[in-house]
Amino acid sequence: MFPILRALNADLVPRLFIISRALTTEAAVSNHTPDELLLTLATPDEDLKMATQFQIYLTKITPILFVWIVTYFSGIPHSFEIFIATPIVLIGLLGIYAVYSVIAGVLRFRNCEEAKVELIREIDEARADLKRRNVKLD
Amino acid sequence: MPGNRRGPEYSIILPTYNEKDNLPICLWLIEKCMKDTGYSYEVIIVDDASPDGTQDIAKQLIKEFGEEKIILKPREGKLGLGTAYIHGMKFARGNFIILMDADLSHHPKFIPEMIRLQKQKNYDIITGTRYSLGGGVVGWDLRRKFLLQPGVSDLTGSFRLYKKDILAKLISESVSKGYVFQMEMMFRAKKHGFTIGEVPITFVDRFFGESKLGAQEVISYAKGLLYLFFTVS
Numbered sequence: 001m002f003p004i005l006r007a008l009n010a011d012l013v014p015r016l017f018i019i020s021r022a023l024t025t026e027a028a029v030s031n032h033t034p035d036e037l038l039l040t041l042a043t044p045d046e047d048l049k050m051a052t053q054f055q056i057y058l059t060k061i062t063p064i065l066f067v068w069i070v071t072y073f074s075g076i077p078h079s080f081e082i083f084i085a086t087p088i089v090l091i092g093l094l095g096i097y098a099v100y101s102v103i104a105g106v107l108r109f110r111n112c113e114e115a116k117v118e119l120i121r122e123i124d125e126a127r128a129d130l131k132r133r134n135v136k137l138d
Numbered sequence: 139m140p141g142n143r144r145g146p147e148y149s150i151i152l153p154t155y156n157e158k159d160n161l162p163i164c165l166w167l168i169e170k171c172m173k174d175t176g177y178s179y180e181v182i183i184v185d186d187a188s189p190d191g192t193q194d195i196a197k198q199l200i201k202e203f204g205e206e207k208i209i210l211k212p213r214e215g216k217l218g219l220g221t222a223y224i225h226g227m228k229f230a231r232g233n234f235i236i237l238m239d240a241d242l243s244h245h246p247k248f249i250p251e252m253i254r255l256q257k258q259k260n261y262d263i264i265t266g267t268r269y270s271l272g273g274g275v276v277g278w279d280l281r282r283k284f285l286l287q288p289g290v291s292d293l294t295g296s297f298r299l300y301k302k303d304i305l306a307k308l309i310s311e312s313v314s315k316g317y318v319f320q321m322e323m324m325f326r327a328k329k330h331g332f333t334i335g336e337v338p339i340t341f342v343d344r345f346f347g348e349s350k351l352g353a354q355e356v357i358s359y360a361k362g363l364l365y366l367f368f369t370v371s
Contacts, residue, residue, distance in 0.1 A: 054368045102360075115340035119242060126166040135198050137162060 146178040146206075148253065149230035149302075150238065153222035154183055156190045157240045165199050165208060168246040175250045182229055183240075184222040185212045219296075220309055220319055227306060236299045244297040248339045252299040255335045262304050262332035265324070266297035266339035296320050297339060304332060318362040325366050 072083050200208045238244040252264040312322040
């Protein structure tokens with residue numbers, strides 16, 4: 001399944017995205033008809049092969065949004081408050097997780113105290129050795 | 139495996155600007171750490187016309203360590219990191235390029251570790267990471283896959299070993315400046331599907347005695363991440 005999704009993500013979906021965006025903006029600003037623009041865009045283009053991470057995220061978020069909206073208008077009984085609260089809570093949890101992981105990263109940053117001491121010792125050793133070998137240091 | 143008789147296997151590119159105090163120590167440490175490993179290497183110093191006499195001390199060190207080991211390729215002015223790497227690579231004889239800083243924040247003792255790891259699985263890139271993952275690996279996998287899926291835990295690091303043609307490809311594709319350039323190279327490497335290994339390193343800022351990670355770097359890192367997220371394809 002994943003190779004298919006990856007192929008879709010990498011090629012078809014960004015292609016559609018770019019085509020639709022191009023058609024709406026280009027048609028508005030240029031003298032070309034949408035058909036002419038489609039022709040130019042139908043030619044294979046190296047740049048269309050990869051999508052930005054943002055575009056890939058859109059392709060994943062959109063179906064979830066779609067399911068969520070459909071659920072609201074379906075017959076399944078639920079309250080309006082939960083419908084509104086769910087995405088906000090999920091985004092809040094996401095935010096908390098992101099902050100947590102950044103803080104955890106900072107805390108896990110190795111204490112370089114021993115490395116600093118060893119480096120200072122090596123610097124003295126290096127300077128002494130280089131002086132012996134007639135390299136003039138300041 | 140002994141080095142290629144026709145030339146060194148590993149080319150260390152050292153961009154310098156006003157490093158007259160750190161450069162001799164750095165080269166001395168490289169020699170000390172690589173001496174008994176059997177790996178053949180060369181150091182290419184790319185100096186951007188340092189006014190403090192970095193090139194003079196470099197010439198002295200060439201006389202002492204030998205012209206085969208240390209090569210000085212100066213430039214006329216401060217022209218940036220990416221172009222310094224390109225300039226150095228023109229003269230590199232090795233099949234592998236090691237990029238590092240000359241200010242002793244990157245310790246050469248990690249270079250043999252990087253080489254060993256690269257040989258293990260023939261990695262395309264080895265990156266030194268300051269965020270060494272001890273326990274709790276499961277949580278960290280989730281975090282790494284979260285925003286950018288880069289596959290490396292230290293995106294802004296600049297202490298790395300590359301296969302030569304892979305580095306050339308990544309440099310030619312990357313457009314950012316400064317250390318976001320380092321992030322972009324890693325990101326593009328991941329997008330290309332290059333294999334990346336990690337070696338935990340310690341990173342010492344001599345003058346302040348602490349790691350270089352501060353609030354400012356965290357904010358810049360976040361800004362760089364967002365830029366890559368929205369623009370790099």
